[in-house]
Amino acid sequence: MSTVLEVAAIRTVLAGQRLHDGVGFKVNKGEVVALIGGSGTGKTVLLRECIGLLRPESGQVRLLGESVWDLPPDGLDALRRRFGVLFQEGALFSSLSVAENVDAPLREHTRLSQALRDEVVDLKIRLAGLPPEAAGKRPAELSGGMKKRAALARALALEPEMLFLDEPTSGLDPISARAFDNLLRTLCDSLGLTALLTTHDLDTLWGMVDRVVVLHGGRVIADGPVAEVARIDHEWIRSYFTAHVAARGTADGNGSGNGIRG
Numbered sequence: 433m434s435t436v437l438e439v440a441a442i443r444t445v446l447a448g449q450r451l452h453d454g455v456g457f458k459v460n461k462g463e464v465v466a467l468i469g470g471s472g473t474g475k476t477v478l479l480r481e482c483i484g485l486l487r488p489e490s491g492q493v494r495l496l497g498e499s500v501w502d503l504p505p506d507g508l509d510a511l512r513r514r515f516g517v518l519f520q521e522g523a524l525f526s527s528l529s530v531a532e533n534v535d536a537p538l539r540e541h542t543r544l545s546q547a548l549r550d551e552v553v554d555l556k557i558r559l560a561g562l563p564p565e566a567a568g569k570r571p572a573e574l575s576g577g578m579k580k581r582a583a584l585a586r587a588l589a590l591e592p593e594m595l596f597l598d599e600p601t602s603g604l605d606p607i608s609a610r611a612f613d614n615l616l617r618t619l620c621d622s623l624g625l626t627a628l629l630t631t632h633d634l635d636t637l638w639g640m641v642d643r644v645v646v647l648h649g650g651r652v653i654a655d656g657p658v659a660e661v662a663r664i665d666h667e668w669i670r671s672y673f674t675a676h677v678a679a680r681g682t683a684d685g686n687g688s689g690n691g692i693r694g
């Protein structure tokens with residue numbers, strides 16, 4: 433199985449605080465991997481380091497065959513066209529319609545004619561599960577779930593090979609959250625996409641990810657299928673999963689990950 437993302441020996445210090453102290457993990461082609469950890473453990477920061485937005489103190493990020501932090505600016509620009517990002521708040525342009533938001537990366541990075549771009553925009557909006565009438569609306573006129581879908585449509589605009597998603601279901605009601613999870617999983621499976629997401633949503637973990645990477649105390653303490661990680665006897669992991677496991681009455685599973693680390 434080919435590796436799409438490899439993070440190695442990442443050390444991060446922000447505002448005098450050591451956030452990551454030798455973080456490493458891999459994401460293979462076609463996998464949907466969740467990065468979990470307590471608030472403030474640096475999941476979002478790590479995501480930003482993976483996509484070339486924040487430089488770590490040291491360590492390597494190899495994404496789609498490129499060493500992110502060794503690339504010249506135009507190399508990083510070229511790489512950015514090959515992955516899509518869904519930021520926590522959607523980060524849509526508020527003054528533009530949904531269609532114009534989805535069109536923005538196409539206008540910036542391709543030489544497609546307006547007519548072709550319109551067709552691509554229409555396709556991406558439908559792929560993201562939005563009704564056609566959403567195209568003309570501004571983000572402020574959309575529900576939270578629709579905003580996430582609009583942001584997903586924009587992230588898909590350039591036919592990415594990989595998606596990065598920061599807490600994709602945050603702020604959604606449980607039904608919209610599960611619908612978004614299902615959409616994401618279906619898109620990844622049908623388009624052959626690889627995804628790395630941060631989440632606090634246990635239903636996302638149990639329902640749609642292939643593997644969980646646990647960040648704690650500046651390091652990856654576990655990496656494996658959720659059912660396997662949930663059984664690990666570690667204080668933080670126990671407290672994170674206990675309520676959910678109890679509610680379901682089972683932590684059974686048959687994955688084959690690496691189990692506890694470090």
Ligand SMILES: Nc1ncnc2c1ncn2[C@@H]1O[C@H](COP(=O)(O)OP(=O)(O)OP(=O)(O)O)[C@@H](O)[C@H]1O
Binds near residue numbers: 451472473474476478
């Ligand atoms: N650009 C920055 N400059 C300085 N400090 C930062 C910066 N970005 C994040 N931080 C700090 O780094 C720490 C980790 O932030 P981050 O958002 O990555 O945590 P997180 O694990 O994603 O948390 P949550 O689960 O609550 O979203 C926080 O203390 C945050 O204030």
